[in-house]
Amino acid sequence: MTKAITANSEVVMHFTIKLSDGSAADSTKVNNKPAKFRMGDGSLTVNFEKCLLGLTEGESKSFELEPEDAFGQPNxxxxxxxxxxxxxxxxxxxxxxxxxxxxxxxxxxxxxxxxxxxxxxxxxFNHPLAGQALTFDVDVISID
The missing domain is CATH 2.40.10.330 (Thrombin, subunit H)
Structure with missing residues (x-):
């Protein structure tokens, strides 16, 4: 049975955050070090986590996020x-x-x-990506 990401999952995945011009703002692939975190631990914003719920091991997906769903508008x-x-x-x-x-x-x-x-x-002191629409690409490696 394939595991799916739930609210309590520990997830290992590669991710890339791209700007609207296609350039990468952040990527775990640069150093080939996947991110490991537990859902809800604050590593990712609530909206980034919502994108991950239900994804399965080995799945790759791309999400378009408006500024309000990513790092918000500059305050x-x-x-x-x-x-x-x-x-x-x-x-x-x-x-x-x-x-x-x-x-x-x-x-x-x-x-x-x-x-x-x-x-x-x-x-x-706003997040450097505040006010930007982003593409969030994920490759789920494992789920515990």
């Missing part, structure tokens, strides 16, 4: 203005730089420098 509340003096040689305030900021709870949150104006640096 203007996730854009901050940081003083340039807070940046150093190890984390320069350069447009396009991705810098990890330590939050009050000790966790690190990556932000992308969007703009540098005088002493003000605009940092975007």
């Amino acid at each position: 203007p509340d996730n854009i901050y203005y940081v003083e340039r003096s807070k940046f150093g040689a190890d984390a320069p305030a350069e447009v396009g730089a991705i810098i990890a900021f330590t939050q009050p709870d000790g966790n690190e949150l990556p932000g992308i420098v969007r703009e540098v104006t005088g002493e003000s640096v605009t940092v975007d």
Whole structure:
């Protein structure tokens, strides 16, 4: 009997997340290291997990996800203005730089420098793929 993915399955799979232009944003195939996770453990968003339910071992499938079903729309509340003096040689305030900021709870949150104006640096903490329609390709290897 072929196993299918349920809400409690442990899954080993390859996945590729592609942008609308067809370029790969992320893929486990690059290093040939499949992802291993348990459904519901927070590794994937709820909507990515919904795509997987019912898939079986050996099955390959492709899903088109609108931004709301992938990483959401960019939230203007996730854009901050940081003083340039807070940046150093190890984390320069350069447009396009991705810098990890330590939050009050000790966790690190990556932000992308969007703009540098005088002493003000605009940092975007939205997910880099927010606002983008994505294709989610999966190859299910095993299910426990």
